[in-house]
Amino acid sequence: MKCEKIKEEKKKGKLTFLLKGSNEVFANTIRRLIIEEVPTLAVEDVEVKDNSSSLSDEMLALRLGLIPIKTDLKSYRLPKNQDEVDEKVASCTLQLKLKSSKKGYVYAKDTESSDPKCNFVYEEMPVVKLLSKQKLDVTMTAVMGMGKDHTKWSPGLIFYKKEPVLKLGKVENPAKIAEVCTDGLFKIKDGKVELIDEKVYDSKLLEMYAEIDKGITLEYSNNIVFNMESWGQLTCKEMLSKSAEILIEKTEELSKLI
Numbered sequence: 001m002k003c004e005k006i007k008e009e010k011k012k013g014k015l016t017f018l019l020k021g022s023n024e025v026f027a028n029t030i031r032r033l034i035i036e037e038v039p040t041l042a043v044e045d046v047e048v049k050d051n052s053s054s055l056s057d058e059m060l061a062l063r064l065g066l067i068p069i070k071t072d073l074k075s076y077r078l079p080k081n082q083d084e085v086d087e088k089v090a091s092c093t094l095q096l097k098l099k100s101s102k103k104g105y106v107y108a109k110d111t112e113s114s115d116p117k118c119n120f121v122y123e124e125m126p127v128v129k130l131l132s133k134q135k136l137d138v139t140m141t142a143v144m145g146m147g148k149d150h151t152k153w154s155p156g157l158i159f160y161k162k163e164p165v166l167k168l169g170k171v172e173n174p175a176k177i178a179e180v181c182t183d184g185l186f187k188i189k190d191g192k193v194e195l196i197d198e199k200v201y202d203s204k205l206l207e208m209y210a211e212i213d214k215g216i217t218l219e220y221s222n223n224i225v226f227n228m229e230s231w232g233q234l235t236c237k238e239m240l241s242k243s244a245e246i247l248i249e250k251t252e253e254l255s256k257l258i
Contacts, residue, residue, distance in 0.1 A: 001019070001020065001021040001022045001026075002019075002020040002021055003017050003018070003019060003020075004017060004018040004020065005017045005018075006018055006201055006225070007198075007201075008236075010235075012229075013156070013229060013230035013231070013232060013235070013236065014227075014228065014229050014230075014236070015227075015228045015236035015237075016201060016225065016226070016227050016228070017225075017226050018163065018223055018224070018225060018226070019160075019223065019224040019225075019226050020223050022224060023222075023224075024160070024224065027160045027224045027226060028160075029247065030158075030226075030240075030243050030244075030247070031158040031159070031160060033243040033246050033247060034155065034156065034158050034228075034239050034240070034242075034243045035147045035154045035155070035156070035157075035158055036146060036147045036148035036154070037146050037147070037148060037243070037246050038146070038147075038155050038234070038239055038242045038243055038246070039071075039073070039076075039077070039078050039144045039145060039146055039153065039242075040068075040069070040071045040144070040145070040153050040154075040155050040233040040234060041069040041070075041071045041076060041094055041118060041142045041143070041144055041233065042065060042066075042068075042069060042142055042143065042145060042150070042152040042153050043061075043064045043065045043067070043069070043096070043140045043141070043142045043152075044065070044085070044141060044142065044143040044145070045140065045141040045143075046060070046061040046064055046065075046138055046139075046140050046141075047138065047139040047140075047141075048060070048061075048137075048138050049137040049138065049139065050135045050136065050137040051135075051136055051137070051138065052133075052134045052135050052136075053128045053129070053130055053131075053134050053135075053136055054128075054129070054131075055128050060127075060128060060136075060138070063127060063128075064098075064127065064138070064140060065152050066152050067108055067120050067121070067122065067125055067127075068120070068121040068122070068231045068232045068233045069094070069118055069119065069120055069121065069142055069233060070117065070118050070119060070120075070121050070232065070233060071118060071144075071155075071233040071234055072115075072117050072118055073234070073238060073242060075091070075115070075117070075118075076091060076092060076094070076118075076144050077091055077092055077144060078092060078144050078145070078146070079092040079093070079143065079144060080092075085141075085143055088141060092143065092144045093141055093142065093143050093144070094113065094114060094115055094118055094141070094142040094143075095113075095114040095139070095140070095141060095142075096111050096112065096113050096114070096119070096139070096140040096141075096142060097111065097112045097138070097139050097140070098110060098111045098112070098127065098136065098137075098138050098140070099136065099137045099138075100130060100135070100136050100137075101130070101134075101135045101136075102130065103130055103131060103132050103134075104129065104130065105126045105127075105128075105129050105130075106126070106127045106128050106129070106130060106136055107123065107124055107125065107126055107127065108120035108122055108123055108124070108125040108126075108127060109123035109124065110127075111140075118142075121231070121232030121233065122232065154231070155230060155231060155233050155234045155239050156228060156229050156230040156231050156234075156236075156239060157227075157228075157229040157231075158226075158227070158228055158229075159227050160224050160225060160226045160227065161224070161225050161227075162220040162221065162222075162223070162224060162225070163201075163220065163221040163222075163223035163224065163225050164200060164201070164203075164206050164218060164219075164220055164225075165218070165219045165220065165221055166195065166200050166206055166209075166210075166216065166217070166218055167216070167217045167218075167219070168193065168195045168215065168216060169214075169215040169216070169217065170215045171193045171213050171215035171216065172213055172214060172215055173212075173213055174188050174191050174192070174193050176212060176213065177193055177209065177212070177213060177216075180205070180208065180209075180212065181205075181209075182205070183199065183202070183203045183204070183205055184196060184199055185199045185200065185203045185205070185206075185209070186209075193215075201225055206218050228240075
């Protein structure tokens with residue numbers, strides 16, 4: 001099995017790579033491990049000391065729970081039992097505070113974290129808007145958890161597809177292609193059609209192009225195009241590495257049971 005990087009956008013937390021010598025079963029195993037079992041931090045408990053905003057305590061807690069938190073997998077682990085969560089053990093929980101009495105928006109960046117490395121990912125994300133004389137004072141406990149228990153712990157969006165192989169022959173109607181091409185896959189000049197190879201994997205219109213002109217043919221290879229988009233808690237590399245560790249652990253455990 002081989003992996004070839006197709007495209008990486010670190011600022012956007014996106015990674016696309018080609019999986020060769022494998023199959024959908026393995027690709028789906030990695031996908032499921034990432035979205036369901038790779039652990040991250042998320043707000044689980046909220047102690048409301050003061051909340052006179054327009055949001056109810058329950059809606060405020062829900063919003064805080066869904067804001068991604070930067071997670072350090074070297075410092076934090078999953079809790080072994082509920083007692084560790086109740087006792088707020090430092091290796092699996094994180095304490096955060098959010099307090100404001102200023103008129104206007106309260107942003108995620110206004111939160112104070114007990115660990116500077118782990119805070120809300122999107123600093124400019126609005127939490128609530130306060131009017132004159134309204135106040136907000138909450139203490140949060142973030143806990144390490146898994147996406148299979150609640151989607152707030154899921155680290156990102158993962159999907160895959162078979163590698164498309166688009167072949168360009170003699171196009172019968174370049175004008176029609178120019179009319180429907182909205183994804184920049186083709187460059188049409190002086191009646192000639194040129195394929196932009198680097199846009200093939202991103203295009204969602206490949207089958208349509210093949211249907212409207214016989215000069216364009218579409219096939220699928222046995223390779224798999226694997227797409228990842230991080231919500232910000234972890235990098236794509238961290239998500240892949242952790243999923244590989246979990247898979248190895250599960251394989252070793254199965255081997256002992258056989």
